[in-house]
Amino acid sequence: MQYLLEIGLEDMPAHVVTPSLNQLADKTAKYLKDAKLGFGTISKYATPRRLALIIDDVAAKQDDISEDVKGPAKKIALDKEGNWSKAAMGFTRGQGMTVDDITFKDIKGTEYVYLHKEIAGKPAAEILSGLIDVVKSLTFPTWMHWGKYDFEFIRPVHWIVSLLDDQVVPMQLLDVKAGNKTAGHRFLGQDTTISTPADYVEALRAQKVIVDPAERKDLIRNQIAAIADANNWQVDPDADLLEEVNNLVEWPTAFTGKFDAKYLQIPEEVLITSMKDNQRYFYARDNAGKLVNVFIGVRNGNSEHMDNVIRGNEKVLTARLEDAAFFYAEDQKKSIEEYVAKLQNVSFHEKLGSLAAKMSRVQTISAILAPSFDLTEAEKKDLQRAASIYKFDLVTGMVGEFAELQGTMAAHYATIKGEDATVAQALGEQYMPISAEGDLPASKVGTVLAMADKLDTLLSFFAVDMIPSGSNDPYALRRQAYGIVRMLDHAHVSLPLDLLQMLIATQLKAAQQDAGLDYTKNAAQVTAFIQDRVRQLLQLRHVRHDIIDAVTTMGAADVTAEVAAAATLTANADKADFKDHMEALTRVVRIAAKNPVDATVNPDLFDNDSEGALHAAIDAVDAQADLDSLFGQLSNLTGTINAYFDATMVMADDEAVRTNRLAELNRLANITRRFGDLTVVIAK
Known part of the structure; x- marks a missing residue:
């Protein structure tokens, strides 16, 4: 059926x-x-x-159900007189049956009540x-x-x-x-x-509805391709726009319209935004890649009276472009400094001051981050210039009318005003990534600026106890944190975030940029929040949950180190000897965790060869090696560790000997912590 x-x-x-x-x-x-x-x-x-x-x-x-349902023990189902107890009657009633249906079955010497149910499936x-x-x-x-x-x-x-x-x-x-x-x-x-x-x-x-979304989308795509071929245009239908248009129509018919070529003098990002985001039109380029003064729309209907439809759409688009041309001309009459001055009166958030105050904090945070990203002196100078002006376009007329262009117009206007190309590029990259898996900044300066901006937003909102809970995240702090994680991972920058938070808080306070807020108050929550985003990143890469649990226990919250540790453990997890290595190492880790000792190992207290062998083997481990090499070195210790435990009683009666042995194991356990908590890794 x-x-x-x-x-x-x-x-x-x-x-x-x-x-x-x-x-x-x-x-x-x-x-x-x-x-x-x-x-x-x-x-x-x-x-x-x-x-x-x-x-x-x-x-x-439905499938017919035939099953035996187990109830209470016989001694509970019958009282001393052999009558059915309340427990037996309640059980049968709950199954829609009576005590007359009860049978008994012996399970390991104890009899239990059973009911055999035959339930016919419903139609x-x-x-x-x-x-x-x-x-x-x-x-x-x-x-x-x-x-x-x-x-x-x-x-x-x-x-x-x-x-x-x-x-x-x-x-x-x-x-x-x-x-x-x-x-x-x-x-x-x-x-x-x-x-x-x-x-x-x-x-x-037959009633002019194409109900299959895939068929409808293919039809739209083919109609656009036919128009492009007929006019020798290059049209790359944006996937998101195509999806949106497809879900706006039931009987699609594509058409073309024109706009005055004079509007091509406006930056093409503005033209594309006007067509794509505001009017849901597809744009076209010529064979040289230059934007053509045409658009392709999709009507929810047939081709009848299409001339009227085209004229109406052209009129609407022209009005948008006329506004854009006006704002573009007016915006250029002011300097960047004039726009920056206006930011003193624009609120970032009522609890966090103005956008000008935010930019001051971001300058400080950018300077803190710059050394970790190996910026040259010229790049550091460009970074500081970018951080001092990067929000200026928010008070321009163009961004006021076309909010989607924030950042884009900052880069464009900066170029017009003679700013360095590196500065302009960073301004254009400040919001990246704009979605969870969106493009990352291409430049170092842009990466640091984008990261500093997101860090400031994250730390500021946590400082005023505006912490996301459940699905409530009105300021998109999860996306901001995930962007930080992705940028650190992409740049392979090792940066312990808990220490970074303390440094930022200290320097903001010293510069009197913290507005009296305690940026350390919720530091632990910030670290946990970012760690959740690391988990998200690793889950999307299909890393095993136990490995994710292991690496995200690192106290320093170093994103790059955690991702690298996950990669190393994943690469080794399917090897035949992985279980042996994990059992040996986790035995050491568990003992050390229960008996933390901070002492120097004294070889004079060794009383068997296995102690000396383990000590020498640990000395030979290069704790600063890359993680793949380090894991190989630790794996090579498996036989030595096993021999040590076979010959050595760690918890010796002599306190000095016991402390010495625990110090040795703690020394090795500390090295393994570069991989997080190995005790939660499931060795199969």
Whole structure:
């Protein structure tokens, strides 16, 4: 059998459509598995006005259940007179049976109550009707309620199709009852009846709705390619824009429009933002790579009256470009210093002062970071200049109108005003990465500026107890911290973050830039917060959870060291002798952890050859070697460690001997800490 579920709504925001469809499919599959109703492939369909699933090979009914259920022991089920106890009666009642159904089974010499249950599976339609609860359980970034109802959903629901082969499966959401009728295109189609799930796609196509997102996206892509080929343009459809446009239309028709060539004098980032981000147009280049004064839009409809559509879109875009041209000209009338002065009156946050104060802190933090990134004196000078002005574009007219261009316009205006190219590039890279896996800054100066800015934001908000909890993260501090982690990892800069925090706090206070805030108050929480982002990074690289747990216990919170340790342990974990090495090393680590000793080992207190052998072997280990070499050296100690424990009683009666032996083991354990806590690594 085949089943169709379609939820028809008012137009959803484009960014919600695909995640909502995937969520519906995943929750439906889980529901059917939990209900033990067999099914095959689940096909997903969506437009701005509908979320739909077609489920193939639906079983006629649930699997029958045949099972023996174990109850209390016989001595508990029967009282002294041989009557059934309350425990026995309660057990059978809970299973929907009676004490007459009880049998006894002997388990290792003790008899227990058992019930044999034969439960016939429910028909598919009865199970499928429960999918309405799956629909109600969907979650969204925004919600609406309508009419007199308290129920909330992404948009008001107007129809439901619930069809098992040719039969309607009853379900109801508020006042909307399921049937077999769906809505066609709002302007080109009409309501239509779906006879069977197999007819769904073509029935809607006849009503000018392409319900398959992949088919619709391919059509848009092909239409754009055809236009580009016909005009000898180069068009690279942006994947995110294509996804957004695809979720705005049901019957796509691509078209082209023009704008006055005079607007090409505006920076192309502004033109692209106006077309792509504001109007959802695709832009084109000529064969030389220069932007062409045209755009490609996608209409939710056919080609009728397209001239009117094109004129309307051209008029809207021209108005945007006219604004951009005005702001671009006006912004250049002021100097960078004039804009920077305005930042004194622009709040970063009410508890954290102005943007000018933030830039002062970032200058200090940048100077602290610079040596770790091996910046030259010229680069340090450029970094300080960049940090002293990098937020100036926030008070320009262009960024006020086109907020998406912050940073981009700072770089462009800096170039116009004669700033060094390194400074301009850093200004353009200050927000990177702008998403979890977005591009990282390409320059050293840009990397340090971006990291200093994010560190300041993170430390400042923690200093005023504005710490993210649960899903609540209004200032995107998790993304900021993850950006810090990614930049450190990419640059291979070893920088213990707990020590860095203390240095930043000390210098901000010395420079009187801390606004009286205690930047050390929540230092431990900051470290833990960043460590969680390291875990995120390693999880995305499919590192084993036990290895992640091991390396993220490093007290210094050195991102680069932790990532490198994870890589080394991962590279060795599947080797045949890994278990032997781990058992030997973790034996040492556990003893040292229980008996910490800070003392110098005295060879004169050795009383067997194994002690001398271990001492010499540890002396030979280069604790500063790269981690791969160090792990190899430690692995070579396995036989020596085992021989030591075979011949040596660590906890000797003589206190001096005992302390000496513990000092030796602590010496080795301290070396292993470059890999974190090896005791949590699962050696298989």
